[in-house]
Amino acid sequence: MPTIKRECIEHIRAAADLYDIVSSYVQLKRSGGNWKGLSPFTVEKTPSFFVLPEKKFFKCFSTGYAGDVFRFLELKENFAFLESVEWLAKRYGISIEYEEDRSPKSYSKNELFDLHEEAIAYYRKKFFENTQIQGYWKNIRQFSLEVAERYEIGWAPAFDRELLFLLRKKKYSEEALQRCGLFMESENNRDHLKPRFSGRLMIPIRDVQDRAIGFSGRIVEKKESVSKYINSPESPIFHKGSVFYGLNRARKFIADRFVIVEGQLDAIRCWESGIPEAIAPQGTGITEMQMNLLRRYGSKLLCFMDGDSAGQKCALRIVELSFKVALESQIATLSEGDDPDSLLLREGKIGFDRLKRESMIQFASRVLLAQGREATALEKEAFLKKMYEMIHLSESEVTKGIYLDELASHLNLDRNAIGSDFCNFCGDGKFVAESPMAQPQREKKKETTKLQTAEYDLLSLILRYENLGKKVAYLIDDAWISPHEHGQLLLKVLNEIRENMWEGLQNDSLVFSEPEINELFSILAEDNAVEDYFNAANTCMRSLCMNFAKNKLEDINKKASQQRKFTRDKNSLDNFDFFKNLQDEKIRLRQLLASCPKVEA
Numbered sequence: 001m002p003t004i005k006r007e008c009i010e011h012i013r014a015a016a017d018l019y020d021i022v023s024s025y026v027q028l029k030r031s032g033g034n035w036k037g038l039s040p041f042t043v044e045k046t047p048s049f050f051v052l053p054e055k056k057f058f059k060c061f062s063t064g065y066a067g068d069v070f071r072f073l074e075l076k077e078n079f080a081f082l083e084s085v086e087w088l089a090k091r092y093g094i095s096i097e098y099e100e101d102r103s104p105k106s107y108s109k110n111e112l113f114d115l116h117e118e119a120i121a122y123y124r125k126k127f128f129e130n131t132q133i134q135g136y137w138k139n140i141r142q143f144s145l146e147v148a149e150r151y152e153i154g155w156a157p158a159f160d161r162e163l164l165f166l167l168r169k170k171k172y173s174e175e176a177l178q179r180c181g182l183f184m185e186s187e188n189n190r191d192h193l194k195p196r197f198s199g200r201l202m203i204p205i206r207d208v209q210d211r212a213i214g215f216s217g218r219i220v221e222k223k224e225s226v227s228k229y230i231n232s233p234e235s236p237i238f239h240k241g242s243v244f245y246g247l248n249r250a251r252k253f254i255a256d257r258f259v260i261v262e263g264q265l266d267a268i269r270c271w272e273s274g275i276p277e278a279i280a281p282q283g284t285g286i287t288e289m290q291m292n293l294l295r296r297y298g299s300k301l302l303c304f305m306d307g308d309s310a311g312q313k314c315a316l317r318i319v320e321l322s323f324k325v326a327l328e329s330q331i332a333t334l335s336e337g338d339d340p341d342s343l344l345l346r347e348g349k350i351g352f353d354r355l356k357r358e359s360m361i362q363f364a365s366r367v368l369l370a371q372g373r374e375a376t377a378l379e380k381e382a383f384l385k386k387m388y389e390m391i392h393l394s395e396s397e398v399t400k401g402i403y404l405d406e407l408a409s410h411l412n413l414d415r416n417a418i419g420s421d422f423c424n425f426c427g428d429g430k431f432v433a434e435s436p437m438a439q440p441q442r443e444k445k446k447e448t449t450k451l452q453t454a455e456y457d458l459l460s461l462i463l464r465y466e467n468l469g470k471k472v473a474y475l476i477d478d479a480w481i482s483p484h485e486h487g488q489l490l491l492k493v494l495n496e497i498r499e500n501m502w503e504g505l506q507n508d509s510l511v512f513s514e515p516e517i518n519e520l521f522s523i524l525a526e527d528n529a530v531e532d533y534f535n536a537a538n539t540c541m542r543s544l545c546m547n548f549a550k551n552k553l554e555d556i557n558k559k560a561s562q563q564r565k566f567t568r569d570k571n572s573l574d575n576f577d578f579f580k581n582l583q584d585e586k587i588r589l590r591q592l593l594a595s596c597p598k599v600e601a
Contacts, residue, residue: 004108007083008097015092016054016069025076041065042077057525064296066521080209082110111176112237115167115202116212119182122163123154123202123215130155133201136220141265142345143272151268154202156195156217164193181214181232199231203264204231205282206248208293208514212236216245216264216282229263231282240282242289242513250277257300260318262311265341268305273344275352278304286314289513291321296514302329303355307334312367319360323403324393331363361387361406380411382585384418388425454547456486458540460523462493463505465533471599472537473497479545489516534601545596549589556582556589 008258019035022028028035028051035051038044039062048061059066067074073084089096097241127133127148133155137143147153177183183193200217209212214232232238244250248265251259253276261267270278281290294301303318305311315331320534322329332355334343343351358366368383369375375383384407391403408415417445462469473494481487492512496502512520530536560582 001117002172004085005097012085012094013068015094016088019051019053020052021069022058022072036165039063052525057521059522059525062517066518066525078209080211092146107235112180115172115176115180115209118154118167119163120154120204120212122166123156124152126157127153127155147272152204156197156200156202158199159197173205179235181238182236186376205245207243208248210248241287243282244279244290246279250279251297253277254298257302258294258298259302259304260342261304262306269341271342274349286317286321288321290523291325291327292515293513295325295327303329303331304340306339307336316367319364320390322360323390329360330357333358361410365410385425388422392426453486454540455481455490457487459490461533461537463524468537469497470532471500475597475599476541480548534599538598549593552589556586
């Protein structure tokens with residue numbers, strides 16, 4: 001299954017008339033040089049959807065969606081990228097051209113999706129051929145065979161090579177077999193593949209577009225030194241830090257919240273118990289990318305984790321990220337030793353509905369403060385500092401105030417004192433408040449050409465001018481880049497360039513999340529062209545370099561001040577070495593400022 005030539009995709013993109021395609025769904029009216037209409041993605045009374053014919057982009061201010069003609073069809077018709085390419089090729093009478101060579105990259109992501117569908121069918125067949133495994137499913141896990149059929153549950157026989165033979169017989173490329181994650185190279189012979197999943201219950205993982213991207217394999221017998229779960233490894237189509245199990249199903253049922261559980265079988269139990277909005281992460285780690293993905297579909301989250309310490313730790317991480325991405329989260333409290341699967345099996349949805357719900361602050365105080373006795377003043381101080389860190393992650397000053405109100409009420413402390421303490425904490429160097437320049441651009445962008453950060457400027461330049469990216473990528477130091485939204489996007493683009501994977505912003509890229517793709521297309525849609533883009537890039541790099549050096553010098557001065565204040569023996573050898581190291585670091589930073597790298601035209 002060869003890859004469509006990139007030149008062919010660009011030919012189809014150029015030939016497709018975005019106005020022609022969009023006007024089939026939206027009534028558009030002239031607005032200057034652009035077209036304007038009601039959003040095709042949501043219900044609104046005031047038009048906020050724009051088509052920019054010169055750039056061949058659209059931008060929807062209601063939903064934040066942005067992109068080209070391929071992306072419009074992906075969003076409106078739920079097409080995969082290649083489906084939108086094929087649909088447009090047929091509409092405009094363009095023949096699709098495929099790559100002929102079989103280089104290491106000569107497999108397509110579409111081939112990997114198809115390959116996983118074949119694997120799902122194979123594992124399901126093996127499940128229904130094995131009465132012992134069916135017995136485990138029915139008697140131990142207490143699910144029906146209809147449930148197994150409904151959720152595509154499979155079985156990977158031990159040391160089985162039949163799937164590999166089947167896929168080769170169906171002419172899947174060797175490169176796809178090596179990259180799909182279903183097989184591993186033999187230790188003695190790299191050309192010899194062996195199955196990654198052996199003797200495990202197989203749970204398919206699908207992305208939000210219902211495409212098969214990986215598996216989670218669960219053991220059916222407890223064995224020491226054997227992992228309970230093995231997930232598919234990172235691959236061109238599977239990135240566990242940006243995937244939720246069941247999100248493809250749950251997003252269709254979301255009303256006011258998602259319910260997040262720890263494992264896939266917990267999620268299946270929820271679905272069968274009348275909680276269709278349940279999802280599960282891949283592993284216990286929750287990432288900011290995953291939380292931002294949920295934010296796209298709703299603003300509320302109910303954390304329904306196991307009652308043990310690992311479950312509490314995971315819930316605490318969700319709470320912290322909820323402050324950061326503006327999700328309103330609650331925690332359903334389970335007793336220690338209980339989990340969603342056992343509770344729902346025992347009591348059904350009634351038991352779930354009866355569970356006590358805690359707010360983020362209530363849960364954090366229960367977990368972080370001493371239980372069974374009055375917390376000491378020092379314990380309360382440590383807890384408040386931790387809460388201040390979390391609350392400060394929120395972008396809204398109003399929201400921060402609401403959280404501080406709840407915190408003061410919950411701890412029975414004076415609200416003014418809490419507010420003053422919070423302000424002092426944010427300015428004492430332990431958690432420095434972000435400047436307006438460094439704040440993520442989460443609100444709707446106004447129609448303006450003003451660029452607000454050096455990271456944003458540099459990202460905009462690299463997206464627009466193809467020959468600039470490689471020059472910047474090998475000169476800039478990643479440590480100069482701030483960890484806010486546009487800084488993270490810039491780092492991802494630079495890393496793709498360094499790995500020779502960057503071909504410009506493409507709809508079929510799996511490196512970027514949905515919100516990131518919207519933001520990148522929004523940047524491209526803006527009128528930010530400059531005449532001397534090499535000089536503009538150098539200005540950005542100089543600014544980043546200076547900010548990095550300035551912050552480092554401030555840290556050095558603080559360290560020096562603290563050392564002088566608290567060191568008793570100021571003439572000790574350790575004290576001498578400490579200040580000498582600080583001085584050497586100052587010299588390196590000044591040298592950096594004097595010779596900040598520049599790109600040459």
